[in-house]
């Protein structure tokens with residue numbers, strides 16, 4: 001059960017959604033990668049105590065920010081765009097009525113659409129947390145070194161199944177990864193195309209170049225099925241990507257193959273799984289708050 005609704009802001013602030021879309025489009029126009037970064041923020045929020053914008057809180061004397069966790073530090077980006085969206089939305093609505101958690105969910109959808117993916121209705125009405133937890137982030141955000149059983153278990157803890165795992169991993173049709181996140185895979189694994197490994201080692205030497213970037217998918221600026229066709233060719237960049245195809249038990253192989261040649265099935269399953277992920281442990285009604293600054297808990 002979830003009390004969320006796609007019409008949540010229709011009465012209180014009908015201009016909220018168009019405003020978010022406008023700022024996301026401008027940000028993506030300015031830098032295509034920003035679409036990838038914004039999509040990832042929603043995922044990294046939802047997997048840590050649910051979709052409550054806990055990720056956006058900066059450190060204080062009592063909170064060690066989720067931004068400092070292993071998966072987010074020097075990696076998660078796009079926080080300034082979220083700040084700008086929040087500012088514009090609060091201005092157009094006249095007061096803070098749109099939660100930071102909803103902004104993350106809508107910005108993720110608008111990013112996918114801006115980069116050529118198909119749209120879906122975002123469920124709305126989430127409220128913002130009054131706390132965040134670096135430890136929770138470290139315990140819940142999946143490592144790129146996980147094998148298939150590890151990934152399945154990680155998603156299962158969030159109430160997500162193997163189909164959600166494969167569909168949502170398709171988010172890696174966008175954006176980049178840093179060398180130190182994929183080095184192990186390109187030097188030590190055997191389920192990788194030889195030439196792809198060789199090329200990737202040029203961007204990512206055995207030592208040094210830790211922050212060098214490689215695209216997660218050759219068509220990293222467009223939301224397509226190349227991520228999956230690459231997995232079928234053993235050209236997944238992260239160990240956790242290739243794990244989904246011939247990476248272990250084989251229980252996800254069939255789906256990877258299906259998505260590789262069926263863009264419609266991927267789009268529609270991706271949308272369904274995004275809605276499902278967006279429902280993880282949401283705060284509603286009188287729970288939590290609507291922050292006036294996404295980086296800080298309200299002090300009133």
Ligand code: HEM
Pocket residue numbers: 033035036037039040043074075076077142143144145146151168169170171172174175176177178179181216238240
């Ligand atoms: C299945 C488990 C997952 C693992 C282990 C994982 C891991 C990673 C890693 C290591 C990076 C590169 C970060 C860096 O080098 O700084 C990355 C990037 C990214 N991830 Fe994931 N990810 C997973 C699932 C997802 C999901 C579910 C989504 C969204 C639906 C997603 C969206 C992205 C995007 C868009 C980027 C590129 C970000 C950018 O360029 O700024 N990932 N992920």
Ligand SMILES: [Ca+2]
Pocket residue numbers: 044045046047048049050051052053054055
């Ligand atoms: Ca959260």
